[in-house]
Amino acid sequence: MxxxxxxxxxxxxxxxxxxxxxxxxxxxxxxxxxxxxxxxxxxxxxxxxxxxxxxxxxxxxxxxxxxxxxxxxxxxxxxxxxxxxxxxxxxxxxxxxxxxxxxxxxxxxxxxxxxxxxxxxxxxxxxxxxxxxxxxxxxxxRADELTMVEAVADDAQRLLALNEIYLGPSGHQTVRYRLNTDADPGPDEAQASSGVLVGTGTGTTGWLRSLWQERRSTLPLPAPGDPRLLWFVREAWPSPTTGTSKAGGALERGQALRLTVESDRIVVFGDGMETDALELTWGQSVRLGIAPTSLRLVV
Missing domain, CATH: 3.40.50 (Rossmann fold)
Incomplete structure (x- = not known):
């Protein structure tokens, strides 16, 4: 029964x-x-x-x-x-x-x-x-299937979000890391920035849209059910050892953004829930992409 x-x-x-x-x-x-x-x-x-x-x-x-x-x-x-x-x-x-x-x-x-x-x-x-x-x-x-984003760390920690996932410092400092995507065959880029944001179509009503507008990005914004994510680096800093060429892009299903930490600590949280975050330390890596599960919103 x-x-x-x-x-x-x-x-x-x-x-x-x-x-x-x-x-x-x-x-x-x-x-x-x-x-x-x-x-x-x-x-x-x-x-x-x-x-x-x-x-x-x-x-x-x-x-x-x-x-x-x-x-x-x-x-x-x-x-x-x-x-x-x-x-x-x-x-x-x-x-x-x-x-x-x-x-x-x-x-x-x-x-x-x-x-x-x-x-x-x-x-x-x-x-x-x-x-x-x-x-x-x-x-x-009937239910709308809304695309979600996930972060999976090399120690099997996992985080899901409906709007966006943010990776960066817990305060207002600069963090260092190496970054690359499956869509870019080139080498990883060392960066220093105030963090990275990876968002969904649902997130285009909030934080993701503000970054998209600030950059005057030509990338089309995804709809909530589209199997596509956008990502942007916040305030990337150019220096003799850090670059800014990989500052934003799109991720299709099966593609991932990969980040390796080169700072003492980076936090990873979704949808503003800072109290429920992953913590990554020097040398750890994390992979971000479209989550295998979606939100079923009844209509």
Whole structure:
């Protein structure tokens, strides 16, 4: 007998909850905001709208299903099961934060505060939840397959991301490394820079697009489902021992960007989750390319 589906409701603390965690009481939080020219009333109203949205989403889960909740800060400790349907309620970025921990489970994106989010990944309203859950478990249910990027280190550490993976210093220093791609038959290039960014079509709404625009790149931006990545080196520094000729490019399926560390430490993190990062030290290498798994976003 197969298990009933489990709805996993992913959310994050509201601004009001974070203020209470930091300041202890409503009054102290209100005083803190007022000292900076802000009122707490709108913060509370957004909190109440979000809480109501989470209740509405939870009530749409069929009674025959199992269900649970997980907060964003606990994602790296939560074990997703193959039969899960993941309901991400919040902002677009929360879908990206969740995607790296999944292995093909369908994802339903619910916008808990319409009008404040772009709605690229949280495309639906709370009232749509029940229908979307049926779609997620139905044979032939429609889902967009969004390309993801992965980094695999020589010690078998692995990291997935939906938008982008960043490799670089943990602070604002310069890091040194050697870099090459399968698309370039030439030798590795020694570089000194503030890091390297490798992004997907979904990431073209954020950090990747800003680098693409800054460079006035002629590379076509990929769509979210395209099996293609773009990569850019940030602030490459030319010197007698470091070059800048390999500063950006595209990666097709099966191609990889390879980087060998020549600094004491480089961090590798995805989608802004700096607390869940890989750490590479001198001499280690890492390979970046299209991930074998994709994000299944229910439509």
């Amino acid at each position: 197969s298990l009933a589906p489990r709805a996993v409701l992913v959310h994050r603390r509201t601004e009001y909850e974070e203020l209470l965690a930091r300041h202890g009481t409503h009054g102290q939080a209100a005083f803190f905001l007022s000292s900076r020219g802000r009122a707490i009333d709108e913060v509370v109203r957004r909190h109440e709208r979000t809480r109501q949205a989470l209740r509405d989403v939870a009530s749409a889960v069929p009674l025959t299903w199992r269900s649970c909740r997980v907060e964003r800060a606990d994602l790296d400790r939560f074990l997703f099961a193959p039969e899960d349907v993941v309901v991400v309620a919040g902002q677009d970025g929360l879908v990206a934060n969740t995607a790296k921990y999944l292995s093909g489970q369908p994802v339903v994106g619910i916008d808990t505060d319409p009008g404040r989010n772009p709605g690229v990944l949280v495309r639906h309203r709370c009232a749509d939840t029940a229908a979307l859950l049926r779609t997620a478990t139905a044979a032939g249910g």
